Amino acid sequence: MPAAGIDRILHLVSFRGIWIYPRPEASPELQPSHDPALLRRLEKLQKLVHGSTLPIFAHLRVRTAGKERDLLLGGPSAPAASPPVLAWERAPLADVFFESREGDDYELELGDRILEGEVIERNLLRVEDGALVEVITEDLRCLRSEGGWETRPPVPLLQPREGARGPRKVELDKAQREIVDLPARDAVLVLGEAGAGKTTVAVHRIQKLLANHPRWRAGVIVPTEPLRHRIQSMLERLGVSRVQVFGFDRWALAEARQSFPGLPTRDSRHAPAGIVRIKRDPALRVAMRRLVERWRGKKQRIVRNDLGELFGDRELVELAAAHADPLIPLPQIEELLEHTRLQFSETAEELWAGADGDALVGVDGSGLDEDTALADAGTLDPEDPPVLYALEKLRAERAGEQPLAPRPFDVLFVDEAQELAPFELELVGRSYRRALIVAGDAGQQVDPSANFRGWDTTIQDLGIPEMERRELTIGYRCPPAVSDFANRIAAGESAPASEAVRFSPHAHDSHLIVWLVDELRALRLQDPAITVGVVVRDAERFGRLLGRAISIVGAEELIPGKTHVVSVQAAKGLEFDTVIVADAGELSYPDTPEARRALYVAMTRATHQLVLAWSGKASPLLALDEGAFPTSG
Numbered sequence: 273m274p275a276a277g278i279d280r281i282l283h284l285v286s287f288r289g290i291w292i293y294p295r296p297e298a299s300p301e302l303q304p305s306h307d308p309a310l311l312r313r314l315e316k317l318q319k320l321v322h323g324s325t326l327p328i329f330a331h332l333r334v335r336t337a338g339k340e341r342d343l344l345l346g347g348p349s350a351p352a353a354s355p356p357v358l359a360w361e362r363a364p365l366a367d368v369f370f371e372s373r374e375g376d377d378y379e380l381e382l383g384d385r386i387l388e389g390e391v392i393e394r395n396l397l398r399v400e401d402g403a404l405v406e407v408i409t410e411d412l413r414c415l416r417s418e419g420g421w422e423t424r425p426p427v428p429l430l431q432p433r434e435g436a437r438g439p440r441k442v443e444l445d446k447a448q449r450e451i452v453d454l455p456a457r458d459a460v461l462v463l464g465e466a467g468a469g470k471t472t473v474a475v476h477r478i479q480k481l482l483a484n485h486p487r488w489r490a491g492v493i494v495p496t497e498p499l500r501h502r503i504q505s506m507l508e509r510l511g512v513s514r515v516q517v518f519g520f521d522r523w524a525l526a527e528a529r530q531s532f533p534g535l536p537t538r539d540s541r542h543a544p545a546g547i548v549r550i551k552r553d554p555a556l557r558v559a560m561r562r563l564v565e566r567w568r569g570k571k572q573r574i575v576r577n578d579l580g581e582l583f584g585d586r587e588l589v590e591l592a593a594a595h596a597d598p599l600i601p602l603p604q605i606e607e608l609l610e611h612t613r614l615q616f617s618e619t620a621e622e623l624w625a626g627a628d629g630d631a632l633v634g635v636d637g638s639g640l641d642e643d644t645a646l647a648d649a650g651t652l653d654p655e656d657p658p659v660l661y662a663l664e665k666l667r668a669e670r671a672g673e674q675p676l677a678p679r680p681f682d683v684l685f686v687d688e689a690q691e692l693a694p695f696e697l698e699l700v701g702r703s704y705r706r707a708l709i710v711a712g713d714a715g716q717q718v719d720p721s722a723n724f725r726g727w728d729t730t731i732q733d734l735g736i737p738e739m740e741r742r743e744l745t746i747g748y749r750c751p752p753a754v755s756d757f758a759n760r761i762a763a764g765e766s767a768p769a770s771e772a773v774r775f776s777p778h779a780h781d782s783h784l785i786v787w788l789v790d791e792l793r794a795l796r797l798q799d800p801a802i803t804v805g806v807v808v809r810d811a812e813r814f815g816r817l818l819g820r821a822i823s824i825v826g827a828e829e830l831i832p833g834k835t836h837v838v839s840v841q842a843a844k845g846l847e848f849d850t851v852i853v854a855d856a857g858e859l860s861y862p863d864t865p866e867a868r869r870a871l872y873v874a875m876t877r878a879t880h881q882l883v884l885a886w887s888g889k890a891s892p893l894l895a896l897d898e899g900a901f902p903t904s905g
Contacts, residue, residue, distance in 0.1 A: 336389030467749025805848030
């Protein structure tokens with residue numbers, strides 16, 4: 273394609289509608305419009321929405337079956353309105369708005385019909401009190417003023433990378449090398465801010481230990497699957513193949529089924545967050561000790577029914593709830609009791625054990641309990657194995673025996689340890705023989721159910737009396753401007769935008785999604801191999817909305833040239849060339865310590881550029897002047 277053609281495509285990256293704060297000198301000012309065709313377009317749009325009491329965010333004009341028709345995109349559908357209003361998030365015809373450009377043909381499958389047509393116009397709208405105040409076309413942003421309409425061309429935010437591309441060469445600094453070279457049998461806690469190289473140091477230490485001790489069994493335990501994939505890839509690049517890398521839940525469930533015969537083979541998928549919180553809370557120890565006091569004589573072994581008694585007995589659960597900090601509310605107690613009752617109910621297969629096997633399978637191949645209240649019957653929660661091992665330890669102490677423990681690793685690395693709860697840390701501490709590496713950052717602690725109480729408490733929970741503590745103070749991942757911005761926000765200070773940190777406010781989520789789609793398309797033309805992370809609280813929703821128009825992937829594997837939509841929790845330990853925090857508004861990031869840490873995690877995934885985007889009001893954590901953002905009303 274000729275250079276002029278590419279320049280035109282990059283210019284027509286429609287619907288930006290943004291204000292950069294502070295606006296760079298190159299940003300064009302709004303200018304009065306005297307274009308007759310544009311003014312006619314704006315006048316027609318004003319007539320379409322005039323006096324409407326419905327929420328309206330966009331306009332689409334299509335030609336189908338030889339006729340042109342106007343459609344509006346808004347909140348709930350209003351097909352009887354004139355023109356009809358489509359629900360922007362779910363209406364099939366709304367997909368045409370996101371997928372197509374003006375002049376494009378489209379084809380839409382509606383049940384057994386194929387609807388074909390051409391897109392004539394598409395405009396984003398801001399309507400206030402039944403009056404049109406802003407229109408964003410495919411190449412202009414138009415604002416109504418007292419003297420008429422003022423316009424400005426869009427300003428691209430996402431920038432391609434410059435200079436060398438590809439994986440960065442890792443060279444350890446002096447502090448990092450000292451950790452790698454610690455004596456083989458030392459336990460070490462590696463601390464440091466995002467991008468300081470904690471994981472890099474750990475995998476290099478594993479490489480050295482295995483080179484010197486080829487018969488050692490090595491393992492890595494992490495809290496999330498995306499981080500597991502990343503560390504597996506790092507080890508492979510170093511040529512280290514004899515290391516088992518586990519997500520904590522999968523590892524603990526597998527070990528528990530080895531240690532405690534008769535456990536269910538199915539895992540629960542329906543436990544609410546309140547149940548997870550209770551099962552991870554250290555206050556549960558009080559109820560465990562009360563349960564042990566009930567045992568008569570010498571108990572030979574821990575069995576699944578002990579979990580049923582612990583979590584299904586109201587007295588024990590209320591005892592734990594009363595000792596929790598903060599106190600566990602009654603609705604969560606009721607949830608746990610009911611969940612436990614269902615888990616220990618008979619499954620359909622057990623109730624109908626004598627029936628024909630085919631009769632116990634649904635027409636889609638699923639079990640009879642699937643998607644019913646009994647879906648969790650005969651299952652184990654991911655939080656149960658650490659509790660089983662803690663109960664086993666109490667049983668063994670009472671009987672004067674050695675407790676059962678997971679199969680030990682000679683060298684074990686635990687990353688993002690601030691996200692592991694006390695029972696989980698205790699289990700980790702019992703799972704190594706020679707070398708232990710624990711890494712983490714209190715500033716990135718985002719899971720409140722982990723009950724993180726500081727690193728001194730973490731060491732106590734691990735049960736390791738002597739543990740070397742090292743802190744890495746130099747960050748290598750983020751550009752200095754991004755690192756400084758993130759650290760200032762984490763410290764509760766305001767921070768300015770820069771070439772590496774940009775802001776993009778929008779009037780509505782629909783505007784935000786269209787902006788994202790068009791910016792990402794333009795960026796791909798300039799830098800096809802760039803990795804982009806859209807890091808948000810609700811990855812499922814953003815993935816669904818963006819997936820209507822562009823190809824996206826999750827965080828399972830980082831793929832050059834792809835856009836990854838990931839949750840903040842799943843982004844832990846990952847990095848992307850460009851990071852877009854697409855929900856940096858007050859709803860996702862209120863002024864709370866947990867939200868501040870989560871925003872810090874999201875921002876510090878960027879190795880090249882960070883863009884903070886939102887609809888409505890900006891997060892109060894950014895401490896921005898809302899008057900600088902006219903589109904965020």
